[in-house]
Amino acid sequence: MSNVLILNAHHYYPFAEGKLNATLVQAAEELLKAKGHKVRIVHVGETYDVEEELANHQWADVVFLQSPVNWMGVPWTFKKYMDDVYTAGMGGALCHGDGRNESAPKENYGAGGTLTDTKYMLSLTFNAPEEAFNNPDEYLFQGKSVDDLWFPMHMNFRFFGMQPMETFVCYDVMKNADVENDFKRFAAHIDKHF
Template identity: 35%
Template sequence: MTKIFIINGGQKFGHSGGRFNETIANATFDFFSSLEEFEVKTTNINNDYNPKEEVEKYVWADVVIYHTPIWWFQLPHGFKKYIDVVFTEGHKKGIYISDGRKAEDPTRNYGTGGMLHGRKYMVTSSWNAPEEAFTLPGEFFKETSVDNGVLFGFHRMNAFTGMEQINGIHFHDVEKNADIGTALQSYLKHLTQIFLNTKVYEHLFNSNS
């Protein structure tokens, strides 16, 4: 049985009600809960949480699935606080043991002290920016993708823990031109391809089998 930990980082703040990410997170839960071969745990960062229990969820999981909006080209502050608090709690308790370096050679092996090896993670993000802002010459993000740009540090953070990336999906123009039906259809197709396609699944998870 594959254990899935879903984190809804869609924060309720200002003019944001967090509804889009809540919808996507709920769809993730429904997808995996309907299948006998998966077990699911969840966290919503808007709710009270116990850092020790959150660390235990990371240690328990085979796959962590993050859902987050992007605010001012970063994670929302509530989601960032969640990560800061939980990962600090996880020091030598299952998330990381050190930064990986040794005293005899302090310039090498930084980022190799994670304790979550064998786990995978996936992230979805939602944007006001249209997809073309990332892909067209002369547009705002200078042809730099979400994963190689704004979320680069997020991906290295997860690598620091030892987790390996599964390709996620990014939702664009959701504030002015949201089409939740199309977004959900694309997302469920993405989940199906990764988790229900036998060849893809075995390739990604053969280390856990």
């Protein structure tokens, strides 16, 4: 069985209290534990210890990021978590620098990750409807996928040598939510990948 680190990246706003993300975290914990996996949960908007978070990442076989999509990316509190924890991990806990060396200073940027046996999964909640993606006629995303939009986050995890698992998405959660179906799809997604 796997060690799964769940990162709840939600940041509270009066219009977005985080109930859906919290419920998805709870569901992931229950589903994973029922399958025999060990789970640790970190709420990145709360107080955390950097050394403990580095140890959590080294412990994990899978890092599971549960995040709302705020302005096409992670909430600022998760960006702060990344700046604090991931920068501290540059000395060998998560990677050995940026992967380059003196004999090839222009090659292998980002190839210094130490978490090469670790996978990661993105689980995202969007206000955007599913139909806004993968359609070149749609205004904003111009045919791009969710994973195209989240390419920078994929690269952050790849920087540490992690391998991606299939992304899960709840769409249109503020204006046209289908929570019951989302939870069914979420359970099936967890079952498929764990």
